[in-house]
Amino acid sequence: MAQKPRRTSAVEKKLVGVADVVITAAQRRKDPTLAIPVRSLSNVTFNQRNGLIEMGKRKQARSFFNVGMAKKFMQTVLVADALCELQRANLTTSLREIYYRTKHTIKNSHENTLDTQDESDPLIEDLEVTLAALREELHVRAENAGSVVGPLVLVDDGDRVDCAKLGKGGYSVPSIVEPEYLQITRCTADFVLLVEKGTQWNRLSEDKFWRTYNCILLTGNGQPPRGVRRLARRLHEEKRLPVYVLVDNDPWGYYIYSVIKQGSINLAFESQRMAIPKAKFIGLSSGDPESYGLPRNVGIKLNDKDIARARELLAYTWFQKKSWQEEIKRMLSSGLKYELDALANKDFQYLTKQYLPRKLKEKDWLD
Amino acid sequence: MGLCLYGDMRKLNPSKTSPPATPPKPAVSAVEMGARQRDISVSEFFTKNRHLLGFDNPRKALLTCVKEAVDNALDACEEAGILPDVVVKVEAVANGEPPLPPSQASRFRITVTDNGPGIIRQQIPPIFAKLLYGSKFHRLRMSRGQQGMGISAAGMYGQLTTGKPVQIISRTSARAPAHYFEVQIDTKKNEPLILEKKQIAWESQRGTQVTMEVEGRYQKGRASVDEYIEQTIIANPHARLTYLTPEGETKEHPRTYPQLPPSPREIKPHPYGIELGMLLKMLQDTKSHWLSGFLAGDFSRVSPRLAEDICKAAGLSPRARPRDVHGQAAETLYKAIQSTKIMAPPTNCLSPIGEKAILSGLYQQIKGDFYTAASRPPAVYRGNPFVIEAGLAYGRGPEQGQESQEKQAMPLAEGEQQQDDNELARVIRYANRVPLLYQQSACAIFKAVLDTGWRNYGVSQSRGALPSGPMVIFVHMASVWVPFTSESKEAIADYDEIRKEITLALRECGRRLGAFLSRRERADSEHRRRNIFELYIEEVVESCNRLKGGRLPTAKLKEQLQKMALARTGGEKTDELLGKNGGGPEGLPHSIIVTSEGVEGEVPALIGEAPEGAVSSNGAPEEEEKTAKPSRRTGKTRRRRGGKQRTAGKPTTRAVRRKA
Numbered sequence A: 001m002a003q004k005p006r007r008t009s010a011v012e013k014k015l016v017g018v019a020d021v022v023i024t025a026a027q028r029r030k031d032p033t034l035a036i037p038v039r040s041l042s043n044v045t046f047n048q049r050n051g052l053i054e055m056g057k058r059k060q061a062r063s064f065f066n067v068g069m070a071k072k073f074m075q076t077v078l079v080a081d082a083l084c085e086l087q088r089a090n091l092t093t094s095l096r097e098i099y100y101r102t103k104h105t106i107k108n109s110h111e112n113t114l115d116t117q118d119e120s121d122p123l124i125e126d127l128e129v130t131l132a133a134l135r136e137e138l139h140v141r142a143e144n145a146g147s148v149v150g151p152l153v154l155v156d157d158g159d160r161v162d163c164a165k166l167g168k169g170g171y172s173v174p175s176i177v178e179p180e181y182l183q184i185t186r187c188t189a190d191f192v193l194l195v196e197k198g199t200q201w202n203r204l205s206e207d208k209f210w211r212t213y214n215c216i217l218l219t220g221n222g223q224p225p226r227g228v229r230r231l232a233r234r235l236h237e238e239k240r241l242p243v244y245v246l247v248d249n250d251p252w253g254y255y256i257y258s259v260i261k262q263g264s265i266n267l268a269f270e271s272q273r274m275a276i277p278k279a280k281f282i283g284l285s286s287g288d289p290e291s292y293g294l295p296r297n298v299g300i301k302l303n304d305k306d307i308a309r310a311r312e313l314l315a316y317t318w319f320q321k322k323s324w325q326e327e328i329k330r331m332l333s334s335g336l337k338y339e340l341d342a343l344a345n346k347d348f349q350y351l352t353k354q355y356l357p358r359k360l361k362e363k364d365w366l367d
Numbered sequence B: 001m002g003l004c005l006y007g008d009m010r011k012l013n014p015s016k017t018s019p020p021a022t023p024p025k026p027a028v029s030a031v032e033m034g035a036r037q038r039d040i041s042v043s044e045f046f047t048k049n050r051h052l053l054g055f056d057n058p059r060k061a062l063l064t065c066v067k068e069a070v071d072n073a074l075d076a077c078e079e080a081g082i083l084p085d086v087v088v089k090v091e092a093v094a095n096g097e098p099p100l101p102p103s104q105a106s107r108f109r110i111t112v113t114d115n116g117p118g119i120i121r122q123q124i125p126p127i128f129a130k131l132l133y134g135s136k137f138h139r140l141r142m143s144r145g146q147q148g149m150g151i152s153a154a155g156m157y158g159q160l161t162t163g164k165p166v167q168i169i170s171r172t173s174a175r176a177p178a179h180y181f182e183v184q185i186d187t188k189k190n191e192p193l194i195l196e197k198k199q200i201a202w203e204s205q206r207g208t209q210v211t212m213e214v215e216g217r218y219q220k221g222r223a224s225v226d227e228y229i230e231q232t233i234i235a236n237p238h239a240r241l242t243y244l245t246p247e248g249e250t251k252e253h254p255r256t257y258p259q260l261p262p263s264p265r266e267i268k269p270h271p272y273g274i275e276l277g278m279l280l281k282m283l284q285d286t287k288s289h290w291l292s293g294f295l296a297g298d299f300s301r302v303s304p305r306l307a308e309d310i311c312k313a314a315g316l317s318p319r320a321r322p323r324d325v326h327g328q329a330a331e332t333l334y335k336a337i338q339s340t341k342i343m344a345p346p347t348n349c350l351s352p353i354g355e356k357a358i359l360s361g362l363y364q365q366i367k368g369d370f371y372t373a374a375s376r377p378p379a380v381y382r383g384n385p386f387v388i389e390a391g392l393a394y395g396r397g398p399e400q401g402q403e404s405q406e407k408q409a410m411p412l413a414e415g416e417q418q419q420d421d422n423e424l425a426r427v428i429r430y431a432n433r434v435p436l437l438y439q440q441s442a443c444a445i446f447k448a449v450l451d452t453g454w455r456n457y458g459v460s461q462s463r464g465a466l467p468s469g470p471m472v473i474f475v476h477m478a479s480v481w482v483p484f485t486s487e488s489k490e491a492i493a494d495y496d497e498i499r500k501e502i503t504l505a506l507r508e509c510g511r512r513l514g515a516f517l518s519r520r521e522r523a524d525s526e527h528r529r530r531n532i533f534e535l536y537i538e539e540v541v542e543s544c545n546r547l548k549g550g551r552l553p554t555a556k557l558k559e560q561l562q563k564m565a566l567a568r569t570g571g572e573k574t575d576e577l578l579g580k581n582g583g584g585p586e587g588l589p590h591s592i593i594v595t596s597e598g599v600e601g602e603v604p605a606l607i608g609e610a611p612e613g614a615v616s617s618n619g620a621p622e623e624e625e626k627t628a629k630p631s632r633r634t635g636k637t638r639r640r641r642g643g644k645q646r647t648a649g650k651p652t653t654r655a656v657r658r659k660a
Ligand SMILES: Nc1ncnc2c1ncn2[C@@H]1O[C@H](COP(=O)(O)OP(=O)(O)OP(=O)(O)O)[C@@H](O)[C@H]1O
Pocket: B001, B002, B068, B072, B073, B076, B114, B116, B117, B118, B119, B127, B133, B134, B135, B136, B137, B144, B145, B146, B147, B148, B149, B150, B151, B152, B153, B208
């Protein structure tokens, strides 16, 4: 990263703006206040036209001269300071390092600026939304928690990476995949298959499914991290590849799909850069057990949490399509959920040899 | 000492027990059995049942011996109108073996010396070596001792466990000689055996000294001798008590209250307070010739008219001979008495400690930030007048608070927390000024403390538990007859009337504590607000400066922000809340508030010490200090307080500057 050219980024200016808020307010004898967009369900709307979850206009004031907020305000300025330091040094860092960087004992006291990382993480999100800067732009990365294989050639820090020649382990997707860090030089695939679970991605990778069906296999090991979502989005946008999402058949699987497709509630402002409104839900559908003859005994009884979550999903505006209401209600009425792994009940290679081929052939997916 | 001897003896007497219903073949004939019957002396009885008198185990026995001697010393002094000056000495005795540290020793010598009236020569042997011999049993008057059993039982315990006699020195005046006695008890006969008696030279002009050697165990902590002494001081601030510990320390507890409690009057029993058996006994013992005369003469609050009314209600002649009233007639009389409306007994037989003295005792003995005391007016249970007094000491004291703040100076690591201790309040219980150290949970006082809703007063409390926090709860019951749950005088029985009075007294203290806590809370939160802004301004300014590439005029920004902070935390108002302008414990009667700035309220002045350092540091003229008695304790200072002299805001408010 060291050889990246140093640019006085817009982000840096935005961060310095936090200091200006304080300075200007002090000059005018006003209480320094940051207006932070509210990050909750009540402040997002689903834009039917572009299919994205968008953040509303509601903001909350964070003022310094308010006993309840003073500390948070101070911490926010502290985090802005640390983020600005990253910009100037052109380094990237993790959430945890930000926490350590900003933690110290306040002068003349025995109080820490921060006590746990739980305090600094939301502040970074606050700054992202307030400054309208992506986490990548703030140079904060997550762990590399995703993998990719397939007919794809990338350049990472000047190194050429051919994702067709990395064995079954594939390439570990970095958390920042913006063009200045990662270039896509060649891509001959027909589509992207984003798999929720690492185990099933392994299965497909081992079976060289990507070669047979000429696709890119991506996984995020659960809720896909930003790097994986961003890479899928870039492949979709730059290489015009359709994206299919393969998740467990449970409310969490549905939600993972929806985050990929429409964006998340918490970071709705990023939908613009992350979401893939045309992504398709290929499975596991609540109709599949019947269509594919999965025995009832490989299902798992929905627990109270699952049921509550499913009901929440039913209420989200972006799940109002008739097909989706049917899909979720079918799961609820069956009272069962199914893991992708359950397909192994029929055959170890059932996913590779039967399930996906048939799904693709029948174009059996949900939008 | 208390022992329901009558009942126990009856149980013991085999002649009263009925024979087994239908013995197939009696193993022992009635004649044989008859031959085995014989008298049991009190002392023999006690030898087998020492637990009834508080000698269950060596540790408790040591405490009981000290307690009996000290209680007697205080009783004697008070009755004689002398301010008590008592010295308690407890030493480990080697007993031939190499000396052991006190915590491992099993034998102790206890010496208690008082400056009381002394005991005349002839009385010394029976007082110390005859059970059930005393001056307090046959009267209804508030005192610590009742039964005439205490000191002789302690002596006998010593005799049983070490074989050593009790040694007594007593002198009744400077002109009289001092008598030295060594006595033992003849347990068969319950009579004193005099091993040695002589006149000796004694440095004291008047008083009594008793020395006993007993088997015991010395261990500090709960229900220890040390705790007994400490708690005795709290309830008896008019006494000077010197405690020479087994470890060789000398703990001086100066007198902190200058007056003897008013001497309680002796009263006759109130008719509501006696049981049928007692009535029968009184009917037999009375000197009156007529029933009406007996009723009017032997009871309190029964006028001749009322006596006639009672007789009429019972269908008995007022002229009946009391001795002839028994059986059914006595029972009818008893019922008639109970259903007649009789005025409550007089209360001048009681001598409560008083709010001022309780405050004084708590303040001297317990570190805290807040003290209060409340006495209830006299009340009556079963014909016995009683008074409940409660007190509270709350907090750790300003020095402690500072110390713990210093301890926190180390930055906390993740997961570490500022330790908030969940210590529970300590309840200290008293009956007629004697601390009750055992059987807490059986006691009406303890139950009343649990039942009080402490949360209403800003103190946390889990269900069915003591309130938590640095708090000592003091409750005293003064009565001519304290109803104990058992012979060993350890817990007060749970009468509704008593419980109610305790609860009312506790609530009053609780309310004052609540007022204090909320006032402090408000002040603290203002203070915290101000602190918060001041602390964070520094951080914010530094961060802004770094964001601005180090080119920020930081001093200016800081100043601007600080000005705003001050304006927002209401400068003077906060000072007021913080008590910096001399608010005093207004609205909180009989209370003391201690802050690092000083002490406010009814602060007791130490007695018998020359006022030193009368010039205060702020140059206040001498006159201003006339109500305050600057004092300085030298040497064995138990507690120190620092702080500035605060000028008294009200005439009743005294402020004391103590030099640390
Ligand atoms: N230090 C003393 N100075 C003067 N008189 C004393 C002293 N100690 C005891 N007495 C007298 O001896 C009597 C007997 O004392 P003892 O402790 O045996 O019984 P008590 O105090 O009357 O009752 P209790 O058994 O409840 O203690 C007392 O009533 C008191 O008159």
